[in-house]
Amino acid sequence: METVWFCLVAVMIAMYVVLDGFDLGAGAIHLLVAKTDEERRLVIRSIGPVWDGNEVWLLAAGGTLYFAFPLLYASGFSGFYLPLMIVLWLLILRAISIEFRGQVDSPVWFAFWDFVFAGASLLLAVFFGAALGNVVRGVPLNDKGYFFEALWTNFRLGTGRGILDWYTILVGVAALVTLALHGALWVALKTDGPVHDRSQKLARIAWWGVLVLTILITVVTFVVQPHVPANLFFHPWGYIFPLLALSGLAGIEWFIRKRDDLKSFLASCAYILGMLTSVVFGLYPLVLPASSNPVFSLTVENAKAGDYGLRVGLAWWIVGMVLATGYFVYVYRHFAGKVTLEGEGEEY
Secondary structure (H helix, E strand, O other), X not given: XXXXXXXXXXXXXXXXXXXXXXXXXXXXXXXXXXXXXXXXXXXXXXOOOOHXXXXXXXXHHHHHHHHHOHHHHHXXXXXXXXXXXXXXXXXXXXXXXXXXXXXXXOHHHHHHHHHHHHHHHHHHHHHHHHHHHHHHHOEOOOOOOOOOOOOEOOXXXXXXXXXXXXXXXXXXXXXXXXXXXXXXXXXXXXXXXXXXXXXXXXXXXXXXXXXXXXXXXXXHHHHHOOHHHHHHHHOHHXXXXXXXXXXXXXXXHHHHHOOOHHHHHXXXXXXXXXXXXXXXXXXXXXXXXXXXXXXXXXXXXXXXXXXXXXXXXXXXXHHHHXXXXXXXXXXXXXXXXXXXXXXXXXXX
């Protein structure tokens, strides 16, 4: 049962990255692809009624993590307290920048909130990537399953390191470039005219960055966390996940050349899903590796809740996910097609 919940948590996190990832990416790039106030409003409108709904997956994943693996939740949220507070403030700033932007008719006001929106989106992508890097690299857990790390020290791997080191920053940069590509493909899908053209151009450039960073991070991760290549070696069927990522990455380039916006965006979704599932498969059964002593690592077995609770919770989880999925299908079908500024007096 613990393996089932491990997979469910991984799926929910992956859904969050895929869905909220494109509007984080749209925010990070919107000052680059939108040059006028009208174009910037168009980019914000492209994520209009879905950006806040996408964040439901983050809350749902956090709640599911708390329910299924309480020790992991307690350990992670205490050890990563400072960066989690930073992430919380960035989420707040990003939300209010969208809501406050149109409240005062002033170019200075617009420019300020556009900058906040872009900056918060960019930093969120980096922090989420750095968080993933910490999980892969491992943290200095003690025998009770808790740890503390400074935000940064000397940026080196080894003893006395911080949450930010050269590896986690590298993963953070890769996350930013990946979500910038993902967001550019979404904006291209939802817009026409100059914004669409600039987004496609940016996507072509970002694709090369993603390609280089994917190769680099794969090589470095195999060195930093030997558990990942070991899992692939002993369970060759797991190569299906890296192959999904490579197929998605190749598909992005192919469909961009074909000028098929929808399929290039879907290929980007496949790439992100492939990369995240590759990490999850490579770490299993670990949920939080210990860099201090492998014996102290948190696994699906020693971090799980009681078996009875997991069985009962699964029934409620299925009901909740059916309702949530139905809502998202409805919203995205209703929001299909290109966006315009027509009817902007209404919400979004």
